[in-house]
Amino acid sequence: MYDLQRPGADWELQFIIAGCAERQLPIEVVGSGTKRAIGRPVDGAVTVTTASLRGISLYEPNELVMSARAGTPLSQIEAELASHGQMLPFEPMDLAPAIGGPQGAQTIGAVFATNMSGARRILYGAARDHLIGVKGVNGRAELFQAGGRVMKNVTGYDVARGLTGSWGTLAVMTEVTFKVVPWPETAATVIYLGLPDDLAMELLATAMAMPVEVSGAVHLQAPVAARLAHPGLRSLNKSVTALRIENSASVVGGRKQRLQEALKIYGKSLELDHRETLEFWGELRRLSVMPNRHTLLWRISTKPTTAPKLVAAIKRYMPADAYYDWAGGLIWLEVPAAADAGTAEIRRVTAIHGGHAMLIRADATVRASVEVFQPPSPAVEKLTRGLKTAFDPAGILNPGRMYANL
Amino acid sequence: MTLSTMPHPDRSVLDRAASIVRGLEALVGAAGIISDDEGRRAFEADALTAYRQVPLAVVLPRSTEEVSKVLRYCQENRLKVVPRGSGTSLCGGALPAADSIVIGTSRMNRVLDADFVNRTITVETGITNLAITEAVSAEGFFYAPDPSSQLACTLGGNLAMNSGGAHCLKYGVTTNNVLGLKIVLMDGEIVEIGGSQLDAEGYDFLALIIGSEGQFGIVTEATLKIIPRPEAARPVMLGFNSCEAAGQCVAAIISSGIIPVAIEYMDRPAIAVCEDFAKAGYPLDVEALLIVEVEGYENEIPSLLSDIIQIARAYQPKVIEASTSAEHSARIWKGRKAAFGAMGRISDYYCMDGTIPLGRLPEVLSRIAQICAEHRLKVANVFHAGDGNLHPLILFNANDADEARRAELAGAEILKLCVAVGGCLTGEHGVGIEKRDLMEVQFTPTDLAVQMRIKSIFDPQWLLNPGKVFPLSASQSGERTEPEAA
Numbered sequence: 058m059y060d061l062q063r064p065g066a067d068w069e070l071q072f073i074i075a076g077c078a079e080r081q082l083p084i085e086v087v088g089s090g091t092k093r094a095i096g097r098p099v100d101g102a103v104t105v106t107t108a109s110l111r112g113i114s115l116y117e118p119n120e121l122v123m124s125a126r127a128g129t130p131l132s133q134i135e136a137e138l139a140s141h142g143q144m145l146p147f148e149p150m151d152l153a154p155a156i157g158g159p160q161g162a163q164t165i166g167a168v169f170a171t172n173m174s175g176a177r178r179i180l181y182g183a184a185r186d187h188l189i190g191v192k193g194v195n196g197r198a199e200l201f202q203a204g205g206r207v208m209k210n211v212t213g214y215d216v217a218r219g220l221t222g223s224w225g226t227l228a229v230m231t232e233v234t235f236k237v238v239p240w241p242e243t244a245a246t247v248i249y250l251g252l253p254d255d256l257a258m259e260l261l262a263t264a265m266a267m268p269v270e271v272s273g274a275v276h277l278q279a280p281v282a283a284r285l286a287h288p289g290l291r292s293l294n295k296s297v298t299a300l301r302i303e304n305s306a307s308v309v310g311g312r313k314q315r316l317q318e319a320l321k322i323y324g325k326s327l328e329l330d331h332r333e334t335l336e337f338w339g340e341l342r343r344l345s346v347m348p349n350r351h352t353l354l355w356r357i358s359t360k361p362t363t364a365p366k367l368v369a370a371i372k373r374y375m376p377a378d379a380y381y382d383w384a385g386g387l388i389w390l391e392v393p394a395a396a397d398a399g400t401a402e403i404r405r406v407t408a409i410h411g412g413h414a415m416l417i418r419a420d421a422t423v424r425a426s427v428e429v430f431q432p433p434s435p436a437v438e439k440l441t442r443g444l445k446t447a448f449d450p451a452g453i454l455n456p457g458r459m460y461a462n463l
Numbered sequence: 464m465t466l467s468t469m470p471h472p473d474r475s476v477l478d479r480a481a482s483i484v485r486g487l488e489a490l491v492g493a494a495g496i497i498s499d500d501e502g503r504r505a506f507e508a509d510a511l512t513a514y515r516q517v518p519l520a521v522v523l524p525r526s527t528e529e530v531s532k533v534l535r536y537c538q539e540n541r542l543k544v545v546p547r548g549s550g551t552s553l554c555g556g557a558l559p560a561a562d563s564i565v566i567g568t569s570r571m572n573r574v575l576d577a578d579f580v581n582r583t584i585t586v587e588t589g590i591t592n593l594a595i596t597e598a599v600s601a602e603g604f605f606y607a608p609d610p611s612s613q614l615a616c617t618l619g620g621n622l623a624m625n626s627g628g629a630h631c632l633k634y635g636v637t638t639n640n641v642l643g644l645k646i647v648l649m650d651g652e653i654v655e656i657g658g659s660q661l662d663a664e665g666y667d668f669l670a671l672i673i674g675s676e677g678q679f680g681i682v683t684e685a686t687l688k689i690i691p692r693p694e695a696a697r698p699v700m701l702g703f704n705s706c707e708a709a710g711q712c713v714a715a716i717i718s719s720g721i722i723p724v725a726i727e728y729m730d731r732p733a734i735a736v737c738e739d740f741a742k743a744g745y746p747l748d749v750e751a752l753l754i755v756e757v758e759g760y761e762n763e764i765p766s767l768l769s770d771i772i773q774i775a776r777a778y779q780p781k782v783i784e785a786s787t788s789a790e791h792s793a794r795i796w797k798g799r800k801a802a803f804g805a806m807g808r809i810s811d812y813y814c815m816d817g818t819i820p821l822g823r824l825p826e827v828l829s830r831i832a833q834i835c836a837e838h839r840l841k842v843a844n845v846f847h848a849g850d851g852n853l854h855p856l857i858l859f860n861a862n863d864a865d866e867a868r869r870a871e872l873a874g875a876e877i878l879k880l881c882v883a884v885g886g887c888l889t890g891e892h893g894v895g896i897e898k899r900d901l902m903e904v905q906f907t908p909t910d911l912a913v914q915m916r917i918k919s920i921f922d923p924q925w926l927l928n929p930g931k932v933f934p935l936s937a938s939q940s941g942e943r944t945e946p947e948a949a
Binding site: 117118119120121122141142172174178179182183185186195199200201202203205206207208209210211212213214215216218219220221222223227238239240241242262265266267268305307308311312315358359360361362383386387411412413415430431433434436437440441443444446447448459 | 578579580581582583603604624625627631635636638639652653654655656658659660661662664665666667668670671673674675691692693694714715717718719720721722759760762763766767770818819820821822847850851852885886887888889890891892893894898902905906907909910911912913914916917918919920921932
């Protein structure tokens with residue numbers, strides 16, 4: 058039986074959770090459900106969606122702050138921000154093209170609950186860095202708030218930020234408050250072609266060490282670049298290494314030249330103008346270069362200098378195509394389908410080189426049988442279990458979503 | 464000031480002092496312990512000097528392993544522990560209890576690894592904030608959080624309080640600049656959280672540990688982001704006839720699309736004191752002075768400054784003075800950076816740290832003036848305007864008990880006002896003992912219970928930094944005693 062609950066108020070959500078806690082009924086927590094195919098499948102007796110907790114409750118453009126009910130669609134948030142020339146700087150990713158499902162449907166609560174940040178994370182920080190306040194209901198059916206609406210706040214523990222990346226396993230957020238920033242006046246992209254991974258990482262590191270404030274630093278291996286929409290880039294059969302600069306118009310041109318000057322040993326560069334820049338990075342934000350096919354998609358976080366070695370090591374075990382984001386600190390890796398998702402090899406290689414790996418795209422049967430999230434060390438596992446118990450002692454919120462036994 | 468601050472010391476612990484010191488000596492050697500009266504007295508207070516308490520003993524470990532041994536010993540013997548960096552806390556965060564062991568990190572101050580290619584630095588947490596930047600500046604980098612006490616304060620203290628600084632408008636506070644850390648829990652377990660990569664896996668324990676005011680464990684190492692230093696940074700001074708105009712100007716600058724690295728605000732009394740001390744060239748005939756700093760390449764600065772000035776003109780500034788050179792910039796900043804010290808020369812002061820929504824600035828400033836007048840006290844305001852983090856300095860005479868009490872009362876009223884307008888009790892100094900009893904103004908009992916349960920995961924016996932952050936009535940009972948079976 059599929060029981061879908063759409064609470065329209067905090068007290069309703071409390072009521073539902075209290076009832077489930079009493080009867081030990083597992084709850085699958087979703088926003089609009091666009092990330093249901095990520096993580097371990099949850100066998101919920103009840104599905105609770107925040108979709109009816111909707112609306113922007115506070116927006117002060119002069120203070121760069123917004124509050125919204127957790128189920129507010131991200132598209133609505135971004136449209137409202139854009140009408141005041143502002144944005145969410147961490148460029149939340151829309152994984153729909155990569156995992157299936159409708160584009161543009163994800164909720165703002167889920168953006169923070171999953172802490173999935175896009176390319177601009179290297180300059181502005183992640184989703185978690187922008188969350189300043191949360192209201193939510195925990196597994197004890199308690200309505201609580203943490204943080205607030207001012208951006209400098211060290212009053213008590215940082216519980217709001219502590220909920221980011223918890224995938225609905227600690228509490229159901231009902232309202233989030235976050236920092237926003239003005240859209241930069243203009244943007245430009247500088248592109249280098251045909252570099253092997255290690256040289257590309259060197260190039261990206263050189264750029265990141267300059268005070269030009271690079272707001273995107275990516276490297277797409279040739280097979281990945283061939284999936285770009287940009288006709289000039291997709292047809293070259295070459296890897297694409299791209300740097301984005303966003304700033305006021307008086308600044309962008311000069312900084313672009315400084316970059317090109319410092320990077321001229323890597324060959325001649327191409328440039329994308331403002332419009333092309335928006336399109337190019339928009340594609341990456343939707344991860345449309347890793348389209349939903351019968352392949353697996355891994356997300357690996359590591360040090361930039363380690364990234365190409367890590368990818369090369371995995372390639373000794375299986376074919377793999379990589380898209381490096383965050384100047385190499387984040388690898389989106391496509392590998393062929395396999396019953397164990399290549400987990401053993403990928404985790405072993407990642408352990409040797411340092412970092413962590415998460416399986417993003419795989420069949421539900423695979424996701425139910427392997428560790429989708431990086432298994433924590435024994436010491437961290439103990440803390441993880443303690444935190445889960447503190448918020449959700451009955452273990453009813455998204456049980457098994459992150460870790461099989463939690 | 465009122466000194467019903469700490470839980471009653473445990474007599475049985477005080478009676479065992481000599482044997483406890485011997486027990487600790489066995490772990491770290493006699494050189495790692497301070498147990499004589501004079502030595503311990505040096506640790507009796509932090510920068511909130513109104514509160515003083517000599518601890519039972521002070522341990523200065525040299526390694527994570529020593530910290531682990533000492534904490535395990537303390538847990539086994541049910542001894543309270545007060546972690547300490549260099550004792551610059553303005554909220555009593557490092558105030559000892561009479562029956563507590565102070566564990567100071569000052570001997571653990573090495574740079575372990577500076578990785579310029581990956582833009583990280585790994586350090587021991589007894590290092591001073593400024594020393595981190597000094598370790599990477601030759602390569603053109605800096606560590607962004609810059610609390611005013613950066614010359615003295617340690618990274619450990621910054622982690623405990625999630626410290627900010629003047630430049631956090633652009634670069635964020637401590638929690639936004641830490642990638643990984645090594646923390647020793649009360650039972651001696653050494654736990655590594657995060658690493659050198661940008662995103663830590665699993666639950667966001669970095670978020671919970673940073674800002675936990677030394678109540679979760681002792682962080683001994685951390686890996687931090689370092690950022691390429693801009694070629695140039697230059698401020699412009701803008702003087703206004705009213706605080707309303709200054710406040711509106713701040714909002715206009717921020718929403719224009721330019722995020723300056725810093726927007727500092729001083730009111731008339733603060734300007735006078737700072738100018739007298741630093742001869743910074745501040746205008747003395749304005750009600751409010753903004754120092755707005757932009758940064759970038761040298762050739763970009765003039766146009767960035769002129770953009771700011773263009774925006775400011777709509778608010779009829781009486782004074783516009785843009786820095787024209789590095790020396791000029793240093794002079795302008797000298798007054799602001801010396802503000803607290805300069806104020807200290809003329810009077811004792813009580814420094815508040817509430818944050819407010821920027822839109823409420825004019826009304827809050829006038830209410831602050833009113834509150835202080837009602838308590839027959841003077842007040843000066845120096846603060847980070849970009850993020851609404853106020854620092855009203857309530858002037859009083861510490862030798863006058865009644866005046867000190869009035870200062871404390873006025874301070875509490877100001878903080879309640881900050882909460883009432885949608886802000887918070889503390890923006891960057893922390894709760895400590897100072898604001899502990901005001902927590903119920905901002906949080907419901909459930910909100911506090913949610914926080915206290917997290918403390919119990921890390922420190923089930925509540926031995927670490929006792930009597931801080933939560934009202935004593937709450938931390939002495941209730942939620943703290945329910946570490947449930949998993």
